[in-house]
Amino acid sequence: MKEFKEVGRPLKRVDAFDKVTGRAKYCYDLLPTDHLVAKMVLATVGNGRVVSIDTSEAEEIPGVVGVYTCFDPDLPQQPFGTAGHPWSCDPGHQDIQDRNILTQRVRQYGDVVAAVVAEDTVAADRAVRAVKVEYEEYPLELTRFEAVDRPEDFPPLHEARPNNIIAHVDNRTEVQGGYETVEQILDDPQWHRTHIEVKTPRQSQAHIELCLSFAYGEGDRIVVVSSTQLPHICRRIVAQALGRPWGDIRVIKPYIGGGFGNKQDILYEPLNAWLCEKVGGRCVLLELTREEVFAYTRSRQPKECHIDAAWDDDMNLKARSLEGWSNQGSYAAHGHALMANTANSFRQEYSAKELAHHGVATTFYSNETCAGAMRAYGVPEGNWAAEVLMSDIAYDMGWDGAEFRLNNFMELGYKDPFWPGPLCCYSRGIDECVAKGKELIGWDEKRAAYKDQTGPVRRGVGMALFSYKTSVAGLSLETSNVRMHLAQDGSIMLQMGATEIGQGADTVFSQMAAETVGVPTETVHIVSQQDTDVTPYDSGAYASRQTYVAGTACRKVAEELREKILDYAAFLNPKRQGPFDMRDGVIYDVAGNEVTTIGEVSIQSYYHPTNAKQIEAQDGINVQENTFAMGACFVDLTVDIPMAKVTVNDVVEVHDSGVIINPKTAEQQVHGGIAQSVGMALSEELLTNPKDGSIRNNNLLDYKIPTMMDLPDLTADFVETYDPTGPYGNKALGECPCIPAAPAVRDAILNATGVKFYEAPMTPQRLFEGFKKEGLI
Template sequence: MYVGKSVNRVDAYDKVTGRAKYTEDFIRNGSYTAKILHSTIAHGKVISIDTSKAEKLEGIIKIITCFDVPKHSFPTAGHPWSVDENHQDIADRRLLNEHVRYYGDDIAVVIAENEVQALQALKLIEVEYEEYEAVFDPIESMNSNSIPIHEQTPNNIIGHTKNRFGNYEEAIKEKGLIKIDTWYETPIVQHSHIENHIAYAYEEQGKIVVVASTQIPHIVRRVCGQALGISLGKIRIVKPYIGGGFGNKQDALYEPLAAYLTTQVGGHPVKLDSTREETFVSSRTRHSEKIHIISYVRSDGTFVARKLELYANNGGYASHGHSIAAKGTNCFHQLYPCDNIEADGYTVYTNLPTAGAMRGYGIPQTMFAFESHLDDVALKLGLDPIELRIQNIMPKGFKDGFSRNENYYDSFREAIAVGRRAIDYDKKREEYKNQSGNIRRGVGLGCFWYNTGVYPISVETSSCRMVLNQDGSVQVQLGETEIGQGGDTAFSQMAADSIGVPLDDIHIVSTQDTDVTPFGLGAYASRQTYMASFSITNTAKIFKEKIIDRARKELEFAPKNLDLVDGMIIRKTDNRQLMSLGELATIALYDNKDSDHISAESTYTIRNNAFSFGASFAEVEVDIALGKVKILRLVNVHDCGKLINPRLAEAQAHGGMSMAVGFALSEELKYNDKGKILNNNLLDYKLSTTMDHPNFEVYFIENPEPTSPYNTKSLGEPPTCSPAPAIRNAILNATGVRVNQCPMTPHVLFPLFKEAGLIENDYEKEMKYENKAWSVENV
């Protein structure tokens, strides 16, 4: 059995030796280069574009403006299509846009023989705008009287989730309740994957072929068809290896434009390759959110009534629309169930870069607020934060009425107990009481809730194809995509066990090609291992039955007495090896009377979902005078069901924890009063590095998920969800200061410490240079 073992990645050798091919490796010599002209205002209308000077340059093939492209709009979100029009994604984007909705919007494209010529041409294009008032705050935007960002959405509100349970207004009348009322805010951040967005398109055999770095090849094919207004059968998407996506490539970004551009130059190959600066601004970001939470509690820590207002800043275009804010809003009544709930989540257009899917899909933002609020409640009541959580968190047996997800175990309390022991929480809480001085330490925790996939909001389906080779090895193809996370390795492990062959005999096809790859929805929602397990096991069952039936013909045994184990046909009664699978495959292929190429393919529609749970524990050291936080330890505990590959699981957790450290302490896209992003580069945008990390510690609680063929559930995104509030709550424990916004940089912390009197009390007298040796007079 291979499931549950830390086998080597199937793509490891090709990647470390440089053999793995990415999109840029597919580009032919002689291909044209396309470069985009971006708007220099945040909101307005393009009145005219003068390309005459640029067109005179040598090497310019064609310049296409927003006035030239098809006039219909299309959606870009990487969601499965819905046959119900009311559940389809918002079609608010064009290939190039006359109505400019953020600073950096796409308004024209230069196609040239090379990049230098294209960039020179961009500088010579002259644009005249009609400028409108821009708005950057979601609450201001939904109450703005200026020109709507999208004509069909006059109040700029993309969506509103409204949840009501019990009677909030009546419940808060109870005497003796304690009210905790706080706002929290999270920033705009960027995915910062290694490989920028790139698409390469050409025409061949009557089709438009797009080679692209995408998480969702089959969905991109559909969006390209919608954008160009042509049949999907005339479009072919090829997805090679990709250098990271983290949700940013769960949108159809520049694939539709690349597909259109090749049609404008007679099908000649065209490369559309974003720079790092463009990727920061003109792809997708994580939503910044403003979150208001009110809790009415009894002195013993019992929640009586709770209220949530969530405002998600979606930027200029809908992308994934309201689904991200809706997920966070719906989490509110599940993580800490309460009888009386009022929750309202809003997603709002603004004139900032478009926000979309990013690892965690809205839950890192809401967990920062929800889990910070839990510590704020505990502080107000004088209770230990762990005990407050244990008292109120989702219990075993909880079942959500909508998703039908069920908590089959007491996973939260198990995770809290594991993390509590690992970080020595109780000893350190006692040790760090009553600290003084500049350097102080603290410990904190944050819990998280997550789903697996998107059912029942959208369809969940997976297809798998298995083909028997002459030597007994097996080709496996899936629509689910390898994006660097190790998916192909997990798929191979499950396929080997499901069929009954050695892992080395599984040859998984990593490149998706929509002309030949079975339909699949791609990589998102931490769905792939869970969803693919259904199609892999279902296809393997059909495949194995065909193999055993062929063995029956050759060996003249009853099928019930035969099995396939480790690549050998065996007799069940005594485990005697009768024939290798390679021998059987050769006979089947070359039998003069009854040749048979054994293969199987099936689609499985999944009507399940599963909760994934866990917690983070952080120990920090705070330099109060500098407003600087050093993470001493960071522990993640996950209940993600049965581990398919423990080493890959730990690596997934480490990657998510790293992203969460940046979210907590350093990352933020900044913009000026014109909406222009100021730090769209890897120098000024402060990603966390290994220098900012402690040694990450990960623990797994392998409670088998009963809805899954291999008892597994989501892990890819959960590691990002809870470290930020754990770090924040550790700062609270160290200093007594509540920090209600990310990132918790010195610029944020210093004023708070100053306001709390920490700096005045401990250092200000020393900073007045009373020592005459350092006085101005002596200098």
């Protein structure tokens, strides 16, 4: 593996001091004092149409500037898509455009039918309550059976898709072994066979900072300051929604207090920009409440998968099939991409020994709240399906689950047969991950100690593997641009289009730039705020793409800057023999003798009497390659059967994410992801009221995320392979940690009790019902 100096340093975050002292400027910190406040009038039915809106009482409330409804003659009528995907010039590859700024056609409880702008929050809240809305109601279509097998005597949710099917995909791999179909393999009596049906929940991102933006006029343009993961895409979508040239919109992204995919959709910024237009360019703040964020932004798609599998006596999978359904809710947002990721990850992970695989995936509209991107983008659901299957087979056959999984795991050189571009396993450290995880958790000892337990309280140990693609290269555009220049004192000014949203991106970008230029990281100063008027283009934070894609751009630009610095050093020292080299900010000649320093070069470059120039570089890249990260999670827990209570005692997660750029920030990423996955396993689920489609538990009291009291000390470790496609041998890490802990918890519960659970989260109620059914209670 290549040796690095700055890459791999366990540095503290470059934004740590500003954040812990409160100096970091988040969206709300930049808000002008003379702003107006906007509040939304949200639909109180789950399916229907607005018949009339009476705003007269609201308009009389002191402090109200205006009340604007879905019947406003100035309301832009063109629908737009909200998903934060790169724009495609091919209409067939564009996101579904099915959302309006305000809507007469109500498709979910909480659709925005009107909005109020007032001088303060009190007046705005009073006005919202005073608006009277009359609806024509339609029967709710919440479940797969209600939405897909819908009656024909009332309007569809979206006219373009009268059957509510957003997309349906049927993929079959090439069949081997003399068979003609996957079904023939599954039906062959020489193999063992099983059928299972699994479900995963509507999970909330539960980020700390609320969803908010403020908008104000600037000349003939609108400036939107937003807590968004992708400012350049936000600019485009706001402009499309308003029907204005893209250059009319300027988006500023300050520090972000978390997003986890929820801020990968452009939710209410178009409404905010339109309200700003309506009040003549005055600054308008639109901030959602915590309850609104839970209920009316985005969530993980709830999914159901039916699985068939066949295997032999030698731990070899022979064939698998998956039929999956994803309940997208009221609007397409990211559409079928999430369910496709679920089905793809299920197929990819255990692809080594199969003779064939068949996957069918369907995404449908319903009157549920709209789902969207959440950390790992559909893969936790596919991993739950794959790992529950592997867990059941290993348990029923009496096999070591780790050995069985490794025997079938994706092999080095694997290429996905359905990915439009190269998606390959270029580096593979899964065996080392499992070996290290087994040692850290005490796998063999605990499996022996926990065998044949009886009694009401039992211990269990479980595990799960995962694989995860790095970026969306090969399927969608992966481009990034970077700007660097040399300051007068020899420090490096770095501006990335890629965004820091709390994950530590600015720190690793600084290390990457320092590594390639040849200076200490401490002398690199990165601009955390993005401004679409001046920041180079980048798609933003999603898909674990930034250190891979934007990191490649960062390295390219750093190489260009380094060459320009060395060229100028040669100009200043014509008698010294080149080529020059630079290490730790010191420039050496070909013989290894010190020539000058970057500080001397920089000051001369600015103030040289005949050759003054700012040494700078700006460039971009298109990444075409894509690779797999992978890893293993091990869990030790205690099950109190009569209390239907699970206590997690220990979690060990080991990742192959290639070269680790910063071990400290990487460890923090893993710890946070484990917590989210344990939440998916045991407690996190947004609950829909079947009477009206509203969310029942839209607050931090009733929506149960794990706290410090619910988690043990977490162990994160790494197996460092060198991936040839990564800019520094690195590959995905950001989303990976939230994938495998949930099925590992499930595997440990099975190990402890012998009871199989198929629906996440495994809440006390579901645990009680399962234990009772099996005669343990």
